[in-house]
Amino acid sequence: MAGGEHRLQIAAKSDGQGRAAAPEKWVNCFVRVVALMERTGNALGTLAFTWATVVLLGGYPSVLRSQDDFWYATAIFFLEAARMFSGSNNRHDYQLFFRTRGAFRPLGWNGLIAIVCILDVWVLLVLQKKIVMAAVVVYAMIILLALGQNISPEFQPLCNPFRRAISLWSPLAAILLLTPTMQHHSRELVWNTTGGRLTPKITAEINFIPSRFTVAKWTAFFILLVVVLMVTISRLQFPIVTKLADSALCRKLLVWGQTIQNMCMLAALVMLVLTTDGSFRFVTILSLLGITLMVSSGNFQIPAAVVRAEIASFALHRLIMPHNGYIEHGENPDSKTNLVPSLIIFYGMVMAQGILYIVACILDIFSFIPRRSLIRRAGLRGQLGVEYVNLYAYAFEKCMGGAVFVPKKISLTNFAINSLNSDSPKNHFYGIQLMHSLLENEMTRVRILDKFITSTKTIDRIISMLGWTSPNNTTVRLYAAKRLTSIGGEIGITLRYKILKHPFLLRNLAEILGDNNNNQELRKHVAGILRNLAIDGDTRQKIGHMQVLITRLMKAFLNSDRTSSTNVDCLLTKVAGQALAMLATDNVHNCLVMLKEPDFINKLKRMIQIHDEKYIYVAATLLCCMCQHAQAKLTESDLKELSQTLREVLERIMNAEGAELEILIGLSSQICKVIPEEFSQELDNEQIKQRFIKRLVDVLNANMNPGAHCPGIRRVILEQSIYMMECNSHYTSYFNEFRMIEALWMVEEMPSGVENYRIFLGDAVFMEYSTPLFALVDRAKELMGRQCLQGVLKRITDTMVATKLKAIIDLSSQISNVKS
Template identity: 30%
Template sequence: MAQSRTTEHCVQMPAHGAGQGKTAAPTPEKQLNCFVRCIALIERLGNALGTLAFTWATVVLLGGYPTALSSKDFRYATAIVSLEAARMFSRNNRLDYQLLFRTRGAVRPLGWNGLTVIVPAAIIRIVLASLRLGSHSYYGDDGHLDKRNPGDKTNLVPSLNIFYGMVLGQGALYIAACMLDIFSFIPQRSLARQGGYADDDRLLRKISGQALTMLAMDSVNNCLTMLRETGYVFIKELTSIIRVDRYRCVAASLLRSMCLHAQQELEESDQRELSYALREVLERTLIADGAELEIFIGLSSQICKVIPEDLAKELEDSHIKQRFVMRLVDVLNSYTEPSPHCPGIRRVILEQAINMMEHDSRYTNCFIDRHMAEALSMVEETVSEAENYSLFLGDVGLMEAREPLSSLMARAKQLLAVR
């Protein structure tokens, strides 16, 4: 179980009127962070239940009990499967992030047009599931099962209960998320009033950006949808926003997810925009600290995978190659133990070093000269389970990294051993 909580995706806004020397009450931005996280998690749970129900219906029910299902259950299951297939395939899983927010130029709430699509679909799920769970007559016209000769109806009742239960849960979660979306103006205006913000549109962009960051984490479908829904200008907008202080971390986090999960969809114009932003990214890496430093090292690492030649050229042209390598090693040495404020910083440093050394063996010598091997030995002695997660709920890790930190260390050591 992870032991610390990440702050990577928290909205950072100034808190006014905080007392000195007293236990501070929850700040407006922390309250809003909790609100955004709740909506994103509810939406993800709803999608997960929907996908599981779709699989259960096609494999267990329609595949395992094709002749045992009553005509009513067959019709209900088919209708629910068709409804879920429309969400998953016909619209390219667009609801994965449109349930909460839409991006087209600026980020804006889903609005009534979106709700009129999602709410009826959720109500249909709830009604269909409730009707069958309420009647509980799954054995057709006789209404009972001959226990001495169950035939192919063994476990039919629990299988249908599980299916309808998942559908009911999915519909309820979607309704809950939509209700939260409708009343999202309450914490937004509260934060605007308490935090001294008069520009609601500016505040909304920041709030929505954080929600999109949450939804882009470890989700290929969401990242691809964001690219397509914005007419493939999303990267250009993010590389522009990254220069604005108040949006910098949110934009960098989104860019990192785009490079990681939508690399194959990035066009030549997107790669040019990333190249233009490289100097800003590298400069922030050299001067930032804490959670912001973790975000920007993570971004530079992913840019290195997308356009490695451009990164190498920028390091050479700016005469900061040695300084950049030294910065990575120094930061790694400064974190002798995992940090509760940025538990992923040692991971992103290793990823950056690996990407650079795999692209050009000359970087290997640079890291050797800066005693990277000794730094790795220190990290190896203090590895924490929390460093294998990128999202936390309290002290519990929710989103596990695809590659454990121990594997990254082994790869880095292997590269350093080959000059």
């Protein structure tokens, strides 16, 4: 008989039902659309480059007008050559200068200073009627700014002094560059329309008596100049400045120094716009917007696309006019055959290329919409979730570097697996946490489990992570442990089978358990791994032979600080106890190893008696296993501890419900088997035998259809009843009194398949009982029937004896009468 065998249920998450649509679908579509637009733009650029080389510069070099079309075609030719050369020879340079992703970036306050300086220079040159120079200088300054921001890390140490100097003096330079504009406050730019063309006319007026508006502007200018100058001086490292800055007042002002400087730059922009009049103010505002757009560019993609679109649109507008300059009298018309259509085709391709690039860059700004949708649908949380999605989008974009229309087998699942299998520690960190997040989400759980369970390299990588001892790898080890302990069902079975083949698994787990400096949550997950691995009988034996694992689990379970209020510490104790209970199940060797712990039974008794709900039921399960598999090694003191534990167990049985009741009845049945006399004595002394037996029968009747939370409760009640009737046949009459035989008939008529297994992990069952439930029912009926038969025989015997005695007495009376 498998008396006292006890089921331990381990909670596990279901593997989900079916397969939902991939949450990364919209991000993939978005990236494909942007990549397709960029690829189409690249194709048009390459075609325009070829067209300019072969058709225009090769076929019509002498008839292209030198003042515009020749130079336009040449400029576009070199621009496309730069793009094509960087794309074919250096992928990093191409992504740095011409990629769509990252074409826009946040300006920041340094960008605001750059905008003020560039706009100052532009207004100054325009007011001096140097329009072309203004455009060239503005583009040159923007290019230098972009180069400075994208400088290679190897050259950054050399450029740091220049950067510090520019950061220090650029705010003051931005204010000083306002001076020429302020001097033109009395000038008015008047635009006259003559012959359909716009010509500027500047009229100078000398104001000997300045107006209030002029005084106000100069006053504001000098205030800005003084404030920025003071902020700049405060940043100098001169001794006198340092000494002054140490004062309490200056320290307070220095805290606000950057904010004051930023406000001054905003005021400078406002002044720059207000100092202009009429239509020139509108032109200045448009220029401000354009400069802001280009300064916020993360690379040259937007400026180059704008140049393409502007040149092409201007040239096309002129070419479609009747008087385009190519059809004139006196010239050989054959030399210009198809020239205008060729130019229209060329500029049309260039303009379409620029528009596609601009639209792709603008779309990239709104990529946060599908990314946030992915974060929400995949169940990713916090800043790390944002980083995961950004890395995934970047990886998918890199995959688009090949063919856009060929289906790419890339998904969040593959991305997590590939990150784990890479050689980068940072990718390992992202990969293990992303896998953890995806496994927590029902939508992605099944998909990633299918990939994970078939990747031996990934399993090996996660197991090896447990052996990383660097403090920087604590989080990685924690998530690796979570992944190996929280997967249930048939996939969990396969996973446990695979990880057991790893030669360093148990060693790594033992090292983590033995290091008290490790994260307590990490140790808890390691105990959970051992608990789940111990489901298999051969694995329990293998773990038992590595006795250091049992020893360290015992230490975590028995020697923990029970006064700790942290949830992690409590869970470590509980999970370590569950792991020990699993290792003790049906394994005599492991029970004997645990019994070597000094005062082990006494410690378990105290855990039961202290009324701590967190540990009492784990302790009861362990004590049950000791009684069942190590009875021969229990000493007299151990048996005494069991006897003292019994009273507490019986009292709790009267009030407990569900799985707790099942555990307690299982323990009491084993105590009854080990020390039957003490068990009977305890029931008799407390005068609770009738109440206890009635409780057993009532619980049995109430659980004719066992639930998932306590499927083995009928088995432990039958075992308890059998052991009681075997140790004392008088208990049978009490069972009969409470109609136990009818309950047995009901159990026999309503069997349940779940009652034949000890372990339930998700939807999978493990560790079938050696004794089926119907055998226990037959044994209980046999004991009750035997007692009934003995009662009947006793009554018959008593009747026969009484009859014989009466006959003898009657005969004796008759003999006495005869004699008398």
